Amino acid sequence: MDYSxxxxxxxxxxxxxxxxxxxxxxxHPPVLRITGRLVPLxxxxxxxxxxxxxxxxxxxxxxxxxxxxxxxEIDFSYSFENKARFRINIFHQSSVISIAxxxxxxxxKTIDELNLxxxxxxxxxxxxxxxxxxxxxxxxxxxxxxxxxxxxNHTRTDHIITIEDPIEYIFQDDRSIIDQREVYQxxxxxxxxxxxxxxEDPDVIMVGEMRDLETMGIAITxxxxxxxxxxxxxxxxxxxxxxxxxxxxxPDQQSQVRIQLSASLLGVVSQRLIPRTxxxxxxxxxxxxxxxxxxTLIRENKIHEIxxxxxxxxxxxxxxxxxxxxxxxxxxxxxxxxxxxxxxxxTELKTLAKR
Numbered sequence: 001m002d003y004s005x006x007x008x009x010x011x012x013x014x015x016x017x018x019x020x021x022x023x024x025x026x027x028h029p030p031v032l033r034i035t036g037r038l039v040p041l042x043x044x045x046x047x048x049x050x051x052x053x054x055x056x057x058x059x060x061x062x063x064x065x066x067x068x069x070x071x072x073e074i075d076f077s078y079s080f081e082n083k084a085r086f087r088i089n090i091f092h093q094s095s096v097i098s099i100a101x102x103x104x105x106x107x108x109k110t111i112d113e114l115n116l117x118x119x120x121x122x123x124x125x126x127x128x129x130x131x132x133x134x135x136x137x138x139x140x141x142x143x144x145x146x147x148x149x150x151x152x153n154h155t156r157t158d159h160i161i162t163i164e165d166p167i168e169y170i171f172q173d174d175r176s177i178i179d180q181r182e183v184y185q186x187x188x189x190x191x192x193x194x195x196x197x198x199x200e201d202p203d204v205i206m207v208g209e210m211r212d213l214e215t216m217g218i219a220i221t222x223x224x225x226x227x228x229x230x231x232x233x234x235x236x237x238x239x240x241x242x243x244x245x246x247x248x249x250x251p252d253q254q255s256q257v258r259i260q261l262s263a264s265l266l267g268v269v270s271q272r273l274i275p276r277t278x279x280x281x282x283x284x285x286x287x288x289x290x291x292x293x294x295x296t297l298i299r300e301n302k303i304h305e306i307x308x309x310x311x312x313x314x315x316x317x318x319x320x321x322x323x324x325x326x327x328x329x330x331x332x333x334x335x336x337x338x339x340x341x342x343x344x345x346x347t348e349l350k351t352l353a354k355r
Contacts, residue, residue: 220260
């Protein structure tokens with residue numbers, strides 16, 4: 001079988017359907033994820049173990065094949081005919097190979113085109129500090145981060161360094177210089193690359209994901225020492241994000257980390273992508289800005305009080321996830337049923353949506 005031709009067909013179908021993901025799994029036909037739902041391609045044959053391995057090999061270099069069999073899984077980016085890029089994860093399951101392909105459009109959309117809150121333009125104008133984009137996997141964190149970085153690229157004369165695993169969006173230098181480093185290809189680890197940025201004269205640093213204690217510590221230090229640092233975390237709220245960072249450190253260091261965070265953190269955006277009533281997806285966002293009140297709560301370890309400050313600080317641009325969901329329901333962008341799925345307090349949401 002010509003696996004390169006089959007791969008080309010499946011990736012083209014993914015782009016044509018505007019799907020977010022393509023899944024290749026033994027025993028199933030190829031499956032697309034479209035506006036959050038899995039859609040099997042029943043016209044295609046079910047994948048066999050031989051098929052999945054052949055398609056995987058068509059995607060990989062010899063070095064990547066070696067890493068796959070050594071480490072049992074691999075992440076990398078794949079450029080498809082200059083039309084789009086895909087973030088590829090190939091992994092073993094039940095002794096066969098499965099493939100997950102995340103579609104990354106060639107064009108980087110703007111903050112406004114993504115229907116993100118206008119307040120995010122504030123982060124573009126910042127010159128120093130720590131900004132976190134959070135939320136579950138598959139809810140647009142990388143896309144939001146790319147929109148912010150690209151607006152900096154078009155409006156400021158900065159040196160931007162990104163550290164990613166793998167590189168997703170490709171930035172075209174405009175007013176800024178952008179160096180994109182891919183873990184394993186251009187550097188051995190997030191922490192090693194991040195540490196070396198101190199010798200590379202960056203103004204802005206983007207960390208694709210903070211996966212370990214060392215990376216978190218260096219990122220906070222970079223923000224403290226005059227850099228604007230962006231990063232993502234798989235957390236569900238601003239309060240949980242602060243908890244996750246602080247709790248990652250040993251107990252004897254946590255007080256110092258809270259002091260550092262209270263001073264360097266600029267804001268946290270926690271987002272969800274919700275199915276839109278007229279098709280597609282739209283983001284709902286909780287936004288926390290680091291005001292003196294928030295800074296005090298972080299420093300004094302009263303993180304459980306953060307949601308109340310967010311709820312009562314609308315005039316500063318902060319918004320809770322429930323209020324963001326309720327606004328979308330009232331504007332008929334999403335259904336109440338969809339909103340309730342993503343709410344941590346459904347009773348409050350129902351009340352807010354009626355106002």
